[in-house]
Amino acid sequence: MAKISSLLRTRFLRFRKEVIVLWYAFRHPATPAYLKGLSVLLALYLLSPIDLIPFAVPILGLLDDLIIVPMGVSFVVKRLPAPVREQSEQQATRWIGQYVKRPLLFALGVLLALLLFWAGVFWLILHFWFGA
Numbered sequence: 001m002a003k004i005s006s007l008l009r010t011r012f013l014r015f016r017k018e019v020i021v022l023w024y025a026f027r028h029p030a031t032p033a034y035l036k037g038l039s040v041l042l043a044l045y046l047l048s049p050i051d052l053i054p055f056a057v058p059i060l061g062l063l064d065d066l067i068i069v070p071m072g073v074s075f076v077v078k079r080l081p082a083p084v085r086e087q088s089e090q091q092a093t094r095w096i097g098q099y100v101k102r103p104l105l106f107a108l109g110v111l112l113a114l115l116l117f118w119a120g121v122f123w124l125i126l127h128f129w130f131g132a
Contacts, residue, residue: 011070012107015070015073015074016100016106016107017089017092017093017096018070018073018074019073020091020092020095020096021077021080021085021088021089021092022039022073022076022077022088023092024087024088024091024092025039025077025080025084025085025088026040028084028087028088030081030084031080031081031084032081035079035080038075038076039076042069042073042076045068045069045072046065046069047114049118051064051065052064052068
């Protein structure tokens, strides 16, 4: 059990860093346009309430986001040009060291922000579309 916990923690920390690397690489002028497009598609998929496997399917609905998104992020990061990836990794390491002191609390904050975002979107839809 300790091995699984260690593996999950390691993968979560790597995913967190890769997401920040993608952010810096997206802003880098030497990043190819197709990689920028893939980054945007990954972000839209993550934020979208529509998934390949719906949450109604027990366990598989959650695994969809926990497997597809990290694999996609790793895929894009591995295909970045070496200078862009190195520079983005340095910036990401610096940013994490400066702003993220407790990784799980940070993840909880991100999840809460996503939840509030979608709650606001649904409220706006109900309020303005249906006049509720």
